[in-house]
Amino acid sequence: MLKRIYQIIEKADExxxxxxxxxxxMMIMIIISILPLCFxxxxxxxxxxxxxxxxxxIVDYFLRFITVDCDKPKRNFISFLSYPFRPMALVDxxxxxxxxxxxxxxxxxxxxxxxxRTFRVFKxxxxxxxxxxxxxxxxxxxxxxxxxxxxxxxxxxVSALIVFQVEPETFGSLFKAVYWATVSLTTVGxxxxxxxxxxxxxxxxxxxxxxxxxxxxxxxxxxxxxxxxLEEHTEK
Numbered sequence: 001m002l003k004r005i006y007q008i009i010e011k012a013d014e015x016x017x018x019x020x021x022x023x024x025x026m027m028i029m030i031i032i033s034i035l036p037l038c039f040x041x042x043x044x045x046x047x048x049x050x051x052x053x054x055x056x057x058i059v060d061y062f063l064r065f066i067t068v069d070c071d072k073p074k075r076n077f078i079s080f081l082s083y084p085f086r087p088m089a090l091v092d093x094x095x096x097x098x099x100x101x102x103x104x105x106x107x108x109x110x111x112x113x114x115x116x117r118t119f120r121v122f123k124x125x126x127x128x129x130x131x132x133x134x135x136x137x138x139x140x141x142x143x144x145x146x147x148x149x150x151x152x153x154x155x156x157x158v159s160a161l162i163v164f165q166v167e168p169e170t171f172g173s174l175f176k177a178v179y180w181a182t183v184s185l186t187t188v189g190x191x192x193x194x195x196x197x198x199x200x201x202x203x204x205x206x207x208x209x210x211x212x213x214x215x216x217x218x219x220x221x222x223x224x225x226x227x228x229x230l231e232e233h234t235e236k
Contacts, residue, residue, distance in 0.1 A: 002066065002067050002070055003067075003070045003071075005063055005066075005067050005070075006067035006070035006071065007019060008022050009022060009060065009063055009064060009067070010064075010067075010071075026056075026060065029053055029056050029057075032049060032053060033049065033050065033053035033054075033057070033095075035049060036049055036050045054096055057092065057095060057096045058096055060092070061089075061092045061093065061096060064083075064089070064092070065080070065083055065084075068080060068083045133226070133229050133230065134222075134226065136229055137222060137225035137226050137228075137229050138222070138225075140225055140228075140229070141221050141222065141225040144221050145218055145221060145222075148214070148217045148218050148221065149218075151214060151217075152185065152214050155181075155185060155210065155211070155214055156178060156181040156182055156185055157178065157181075159181040159184065159185075159203070159207045160174060160177035160178040160180065160181040161174070161177070162203055163177050163180065163181070163195060163200060163203050163204070163207075164177035166195070166197065166199050166200050166203060167195050167196065167197055167200045170193075170194075170195060170196055170197075170200070171193065176193055179193065180193045180194070181207065184204065184207045184208055184211055185207075185211040185214060185215065186211070186215065187208065187211060187212060187215065
């Protein structure tokens with residue numbers, strides 16, 4: 001019984017209709033549960049939606065807890081102790097707790113963390129096959145992406161340090177220079193902070209050109225990994 005529940009809520013065979021229906025139902029509930037966050041004034045209907053979705057997420061969390069590691073030959077007590085600390089289990093918990101402020105006064109302090117309900121968006125990672133593919137791509141290309149991320153951080157820090165030394169009066173602090181370098185890297189260009197001297201503008205131009213190259217690197221890595229993952233998925 002527990003093993004069948006595990007197959008339904010986690011991952012069953014390709015032709016398991018019940019598992020697919022469950023995934024679709026949960027994705028619909030995630031979308032519906034986000035609706036109250038789109039409005040400032042919480043009406044009775046919106047609060048009711050939040051309560052119902054919270055109850056459903058609690059049941060889902062409980063089922064995942066009692067069926068933890070059912071796919072393994074041997075289960076132990078450590079599996080139950082470690083489950084609440086798993087990444088997706090934490091996402092589930094954080095998406096439920098703020099709603100309990102409307103159900104139990106003991107959780108009233110969590111009202112200030114109403115924004116945490118947006119963690120429900122990340123629950124899509126469990127139920128969408130496409131998102132799971134992208135997650136696998138990121139795991140596979142983790143080393144390359146970490147290298148590019150460190151390169152980006154080094155680029156931001158060096159650019160910020162140089163421009164801060166050139167125009168300390170314009171930026172005022174290293175943090176503002178880092179903010180400017182980050183905006184330049186992403187080619188967003190808000191225009192609230194910018195160098196005014198000729199040397200500073202030359203540095204800005206060089207920084208922008210280099211930023212385009214740095215931003216393009218992770219895109220290429222993810223696209224190539226996505227193609228590889230799709231080919232493997234199609235073969236399976």
